[in-house]
Amino acid sequence: MDPAIYVCRYLEASYAAAHPDLTDAARELVRSEIERNPEAYAHEPHAQALVSYARVHARMIAELARMEELPDGEFERQRSRLFDETRLALFKIIETDRSCIDARLLDLLLADVPLDDCLRDLLALEREAREQIRCAHDDFDPEAPGLWRGANEDEAAARTLEDPQVIGWLHCVEALSQGSLTSARYRAAGTYAQQVLRARGYANHAEGTLFLALARLEDEDAFFACSRAIGEAAEESPWYLLGRTLLFYKLGRRKNARRALRDFAGRCEGGAFFLLNPTYLTPYLPVRPEVSEAWRRSHQAVWEADGIIADTPDFANWAATVEGVEAASEDFARRRGF
Structure with a gap:
């Protein structure tokens, strides 16, 4: 989650707690003022650290976006310098x-x-963050629906979104899920993803990691149970559509796999292109970001599945032979200038 979102929510909640007589109109005004100038509302050291982090993170993301078109050598040099500068700023925070x-x-x-x-360091940080939250909140429960015992969905969403430590902990769990997927620890990846999915008020696509992990494990029952639990939204998910293709291919059901791949190529803009033309994606810092265009989500799905695809003999070559896939790839490249 973008720190600009949850830091402002935290500052707003803190201000409202200190001013219980705020009218709805006054709270709207405060919200606008916080979004415009969060520093003015960050009076405590923790709030100041959060605002500083949001600024450091925003600068890093903006600089990475600016570097995208640089030649490889210059990109590596500038990125290395940016990361060093960012780590120094983080050290101070x-x-x-x-x-x-x-x-x-x-x-x-x-x-x-x-x-x-x-991953070892991430695991230690996740445990520390979880224990800190438990000490501060008796009703926090990572295994409970919504993460908060006795809270309805709206209450759970508000409590999560307004607590930067809970958001930070969820980021740790999500990073562990992604790292586990990358390192071929597929059961762990799925377990962490399911934990993230219990949260309310925390926008994420952890179901994508779960779909890919279950596809790699060839667990057809769990894969489609996950799809049913998510509902209609799964049908538009590039992770579901790509995962379904991989699942059928790995199970040796080529006819179903061909249909699934054509579905992926037809529904997910850019999916065919990124599958046939592996394209670099900036690592998630710290977790999978929201995107402004649908094709970028297709890119995320294929990038995350890279290790699984590489570990599935002949999948990429087979995909290129499926009717319509190469044409969809070329059409996307032409329209988007790739």
Whole structure:
């Protein structure tokens, strides 16, 4: 989740708690003022650390977007410098407030260490964050629907969205899910994804990780049970549509796999192109970002499935032979200038 969203919600909730007589109109005004100038409402060290983190994160994302068209060598040099500068800024935030979980999480993800070492550090941070939340809130329960015992959906959503530590913890769990998928720990990836999906008020696509993990495990029953639980939205998910293709292919059901692949290529703009033309995607920092265009979500799905595709003999070559897939790829490339 974009820190600009949850940090402002936290500041708004803190202000409202200190001013219980606010009218709805006054609260709307406060919300607008916070979005315009959050620093003016960050009076406590924790709030100041959160606002600083939001600024550091926004700058990093903007700079990465600016670098996309650079030649490879220059891109690597500028990105390395940006990450060093970002880690220095994060160090200063963490030094001030170690309870800023997202700052610590992003620092871990930017560290140049082997994936297994990164996952070990992420696991330690997730445990620490979870225990901090439990100590502060007796009714917090990672296994409960909505994460809060006794809360209805609206209450659970509000409590999650207004608590940066809970958001930071969810980011840790989501990062663990992605890291587990990348490192071929598919059952762990699915377990972490299911934990994220219990949250309310926290926009995410953790179901994508779950679909891909279940497809790789060839667990057809669990895959379609997940689809039914999510409902109609699953039918438009590039992770579901690609995962279904991989699942049928791995199960040796080529006719079903061909139909599923044509469905993926037809429903997911850019899906065929990214499947046939693996294209670099900036790593998630710290978690899968929201996108402004549908084709970018297709790119995310294919990028996340890269290890599974590479581990599935001849899948990519087979996909190129399925009727309509190459044409869909070429059409997308022509329209989007790839």
